[in-house]
Amino acid sequence: MALYGAAAAVLEALERGEGGLKALVYNSRFPHVRQLYALVSETLRYAAVLEKVLSGAGLLQAEKKLSPQLAKVLVYDLLFGKGLKCGGRWKALARRHRARLQAELARLKVQQKVSRNEELLSPAQAASPAASQVPRYVRVNTLKTCVDDVIDFFKRQGYSYLGKAGSVEELRALSGKKFLLDLHLPELLVFPPQTDFHDNLLYTSGHIILQDKASCLPAFLLSPAPGSHVIDACAAPGNKTSHLAAILKNKGQIFAFDMDTKRLATMNTLLMRAGVTGFQLAQQDFLTVDPTEPRYSKVTYILLDPSCSGSGMLSRVPGQEAAVGAQRLRALAAFQRRALAHALRFPALRRLVYSTCSLHREENEDVVWAVLQESGSAFRLVDAFPAWPCRGLAAFPGAESCLRASPADTLTHGFFVAVLEPCGEGAAVPSSLPAAAEEKPQCGEGTEPGAAPKKRKRKKQRVKE
Structure with missing residues (x-):
């Protein structure tokens, strides 16, 4: 099942009261559950805004084949998400109405005297699924790599490493392409909120885990x-x-x-x-x-x-x-x-x-x-x-x-x-519990037997970004 169809099916099941969001996503047949979960969560967060945009643009009246749930998913990704990078015929259908939808979104912003999409949300909605103050945490998978190698990799991708955080306030202040080593957990890197690594080579190869x-x-x-x-x-x-x-x-x-x-x-x-x-x-x-x-x-x-x-x-x-x-x-x-x-x-x-x-x-x-x-x-x-x-x-x-x-x-x-x-x-x-947080593991710790750090690092550097 394609992403947008799967997301619409989860929304329909939620409206029928068939279960919670997480259970419905994991019980779907969609292979990329994290991607599906994120899309449904964000569509729900913007649901009230999406309903106003759909009504003002008349999309459901113009396209009778669209269900309200599928329309919300498509319009969310078109206006607030990744711009409909998948979807086949549904993508083509939604893009035909792009100008009207964008005009309706702009009208809503003028009406509410705001300039950013996030400002259209109520305080409760803005604090919901992807709370803006919570950073993106990246756990280094020491079964495949080490903290130093992952830091070097992100540096080569244009990120600036600021060292180990000294306080929660330093994490709160992160912005742009900057990142820190967490102040409590030795294998956790911290990036600005909503930084997306789902398509990053380190994530798809299992070298990093996206985990709060x-x-x-x-x-x-x-x-x-x-x-x-x-x-x-x-x-x-x-x-x-x-x-x-x-x-x-x-x-x-x-x-x-x-x-x-x-x-x-x-x-x-x-x-x-x-x-x-x-x-x-x-x-x-x-x-x-x-x-x-x-x-x-x-x-x-x-x-x-x-x-x-x-x-x-x-x-x-x-x-x-x-x-x-x-x-x-x-x-x-x-x-x-x-x-x-x-x-x-x-x-x-x-x-x-x-x-x-x-x-x-x-x-x-x-x-x-x-x-x-x-x-x-x-x-x-x-x-x-x-x-x-x-x-x-x-x-x-x-x-x-x-x-x-x-x-x-x-x-x-x-x-x-x-x-x-x-x-x-x-x-x-x-006493073994807090001591584990004191030092960052050195390269080679936690790797498979015989995987010498230098050898693994040379192999990693051959990977094209």
Whole structure:
């Protein structure tokens, strides 16, 4: 299915109430889910503006074959996006009306006394999917390359490297073709908001991963030692799994679970492109996994990022957050408590990270506290990453050991992370967590055995940009 047709189908399904945006995108048959997700999100953000432009230009009256959803997608990409770089006959149809559509957009700007497209949006819409203040984060995939080589590559593409950031304000001030090394995570580069790398050679070859900074925290804080056996309990779409593999240096075993066949297929493609080995994907509900099975006897690390309301995601559909009512939150929290309690039953467990992209206390601190109480004195919260500025809500004694993230405070999506370890002899060494952020990995670390840094660098330089 072509991009514009797939986007229109997702919009129609959303209007019929058939599911959330992310689920509908991943359940579509479109091969490039990120591209589809971005197009649908931005079309939704500009929906009110697009309706005015369509009405004023009379496009739906002139082209009876166009559905309202397809018309919105086409006009968004024509006026606000990439200018209809694909689309076949639909592209030709929309371009026939380009002058009328552009004239109607210009009339709206004059009417509202604004000069930029973004200024046509309401404050809520402007802060929605691609919030203008949140930078583009690029995680260097150390399974294929290293930070220094990626920095050199971007320099050759005309970007100016400003060194390691010293504060969040430096990230906020980024503009043009400038970038920084993140102040907290050693393999994360930071570019101005909405910088697009989907067509960049480093992205298409799997050398970089486009992943929000907050989403990098769970694997970073789990910090499994190379050679470890790790479970990624709710794994798709796979960015956190590939991050785990990079930390493991592809030495060890990752068991990744997800219920959806299509999401697993997409995840498999992502992991193969990223050069991940030593992983087993299973279409299975994590709650049905038997912790006493011999194959899991060596599992010492678990990453649990369960289904949640997604209230922290900036790419949510405008108004969708309000639809997450108390009953839905109770159901999600009950599932999350069961999943966390189940994960703590694995006998060799040394460290577990629980994370959500939710802002709700019910899915975060309340879940962690309830499970800790059920476990008695068997597990404890680790004071994870003391340098991180935003801590857990004061929901129980010690909740400040948890981490929170937000667009305003950390320039990321909204996120919650808690690190749990067994008390007593089974505990991991907690001092290993913050130490990982101190130094940037040198070239050659995390690469495949025998891949000498100089040899790999010469090969990389032969790639034409």
